[in-house]
Amino acid sequence: MTMLGAEAVQPIELRGATLPDSERVLTTEAMTFLAELGARFAAPRAQLLQARRQRQEKIDAGALPGFLPATESIRKEDWQILGIPADLQDRRVEITGPVDRKMVINALNAQVRVFMADFEDSLAPSWEKVVQGQANLMDAVAGTIEYTNPANGKHYALDEDPAVLICRVRGLHLDEAHLQQDGQALPGALVDFALYFLHNHQALLSKGSGPYFYIPKLESHLEARWWAExxxxxxxxxxxxxxxxxxxxxxxxxxxxxxxxxxxxxLRNNIVGLNCGRWDYIFSYIKTLKNHPDRVLPDRQVVTMEKPFLNAYSRLLIRTCHRRGALAMGGMAAFIPAKDPETQAKVLEKVTADKELEARNGHDGTWIAHPGLAQTAMGVMDQYIGDAPNQLGVSRESDAPITAEHLLQPCEGQATEQGMRANIRIAVQYIEAWISGNGCVPIYGLMEDAATAEISRASIWQWIRHGTVLDNGQLVTQALFEQMLNQELETVRQELGGQRFDSGRFEQAAELFRAITCAEQLTDFLTLPGYEILSKNTSNG
Structure with missing residues (x-):
């Protein structure tokens, strides 16, 4: 035991298997640091999650979220964040992806400014991937990372001037079951942060960069305060x-x-910007307002950034950030380049239109999921940002005030049979991949992560609850969903082939999808029950 003030700190108990990278990732120093963080911050994190539940109960009972009267002075007063390091001033295009070894190399070599290495929505956090991912990032920071494909002998290594590395940790709601303290799983967010920070901060600082992080799924400034501490x-x-x-x-x-x-x-000492995480935001809109029949969203395919409630969100984020000297990052283009020239032209057209909207609004940068889109996204951002590093000069101060009503505005559009069936096919395939250990999956020309499946299953849950009628006149019921699920499962089988289907976990994925979509209460995150399955499916010791 180590001492923390006058109290003894309980050591970390390792419940995961010993892996090839365990010795250099889970060092004595790392386990000591984790024990200190767990002792200080695990209990306050549990209180923050309880506060989320209490706030949601009020909204479920009829209240609507809004700006906080108690913090009005912070919104009105003039103040600025501490500052932005030189290598984070220009982030006009960022690529995101999981921490697999080949992915890390390709992303750092992409023609982008930043790579966000993801322990969150694009990673299914099996014990092996969590440990391997940290080892991969240690090698990336050291500049020694390389990989040879065993199938074809192709070799991958870092180029001369790789992108700036940012690590995205897991959300506050996720545990790391394989590291426990006093009988409780450590918060996954603390594990991801502690290991990346501990092992890499000195090397990063020595080469003029630093320990940089993306924090996902915050729900309040009190959660931001926890991170600041x-x-x-x-x-x-x-x-x-x-x-x-x-x-x-x-x-x-x-x-x-x-x-x-x-x-x-x-977070004013540490923060450099905010990001429009648009897919999870759409999911959160559904989840937060799930009991409000006048806020039911249509097909997710038509819920685009042009919709008034999403455009207001983007513009308010830019205005708020730039007033405080912080960067305002745009959202994800999840498209994958297509081999067919005609399809590829449509893909690039959609990416260009999406990025032009963000750049016109005043965003300082944007996200892509595939290196093949870097040139297109960079071309758009270059056109608007030019030789400057960013668009901090775009204040949007002359905009009309954005009110709570704008941000909560119901979204026009139709729920369709085609959209519902697409939701089912995509969600089943994504959940199957996730519980098998893969959190980043190409499906129908898009690079999907957990947010896609979350929107898909939450939309159908909401349609069932509020008696939504599809474009063909059918009432969405549990029975209709289950009928479509069985039909679309057969479609997926035909698309993928019997061998791939039978060797996968599609029936298990469909059962999880069915259970959470037909549940009386909307499950907060499908990754919570998914993690229980993942931990059993993968060899975690």
């Missing part, structure tokens, strides 16, 4: 100047959009 403790613990750790927060929950100023304020 984690960062402050870690900086002091390792003798670093306050504000050395830099963070970008995703605004991808409906409650958080009303607390953007407050989130920036709580």
């Amino acid at each position: 984690v960062f402050a403790y870690s900086e002091e613990r390792f003798g670093l100047q306050p504000g050395t750790i830099k963070v970008t927060c995703l605004i991808e929950t409906l409650p958080a959009v009303f607390e953007m100023d407050e989130i920036l304020y709580e």
Whole structure:
């Protein structure tokens, strides 16, 4: 046991299998640091999750989220964040992806400014992938990462000038079952943060960069304050100047959009920007307002950034960030380049239109999921940003005020049979991949992550609950969903072939999908029951 003030710190109990990379990732120093963070921050994190549940109960009972009267002074006063390091000033195109070894190399070599290495929505966090992912990032930071494909002998290594590396940790709701303290699983967010920070901060700082993070799925400024305290403790613990750790927060929950100023304020020493996590934001809109019959969303395919409630969200984020000296990052283009020239032309046309909307609004950068889209996205951002590093000069101060009503505005559009069937096919395939250990999956020309499946299953749950009628006149019921699920499962089987289908976990995925979609209460995150299956399916010890 180590001492923490006058109290003894319970050591970390390792419940995961010993892996080839365990020795250098799970060092004595790392386990000690994790024990200290767990002792200080695990219990407050549990209280924050309880506060989420209490706020949601009020909204379920009829209240609507809004700006907080108690923090009005923070929104009105003039203040700025501490500052943005030189290598984070220009982030006009960022690529995202999981921490697989080949993916890390290809992403760092892509013609982009930043690679966000993801332990969250595009990673199914099996024990092996969590440990391997940390080892891969250690090698990336050291510049020694390489990979040879055993199938064809192709060799991958880092180019001369790789992209800037940012690590996205898991959300506050996810545990790491294989590291326990006093009988409780550690928060996955703390595990991802601690291991990346501990092993890499010195090497990053020595080459003019730093320990940079993306924080997902915040729901309040109190959660931002928790992170600020984690960062402050870690900086002091390792003798670093306050504000050395830099963070970008995703605004991808409906409650958080009303607390953007407050989130920036709580993290003002460490934060450099906010990001429009649009897919999770759409999911959060459904989840938060699930009991409100006048806020039912149509097919997700028509819920685009041109919709008034999403465009208001983008513009408010830009205005809020730029007023505080912070970057305002845009959202994801999930398209994958197509081999067919005609299809590829349509893909690039959609990506261009999406990025032009973001750039015109004043975003400082945008996301892509595939290196093949880098040139297109960069071309659009270059056109608007030019030789400047960013668009911090775009204030949007002359805009009409964006109100809670704008952000909560119901979305026009039709729920369709085609859209519902597409939701089912995509969700089943994604869930099957996730519980098999793969969180980043190409499906029907898009690189899908957990947000897609979340929107798909939450939409259908909402349609069942509120008696939505499809474009063909059918009432969405549990029975209709189950009928379509069986039919679309057969479609997936035909598309993939019997061998792939039978060797996969599609029946198990369909059962999980059925259970959470037909449940009386909407499950907060499908990755919670999914993680229970994943931990059993993969060899985690």
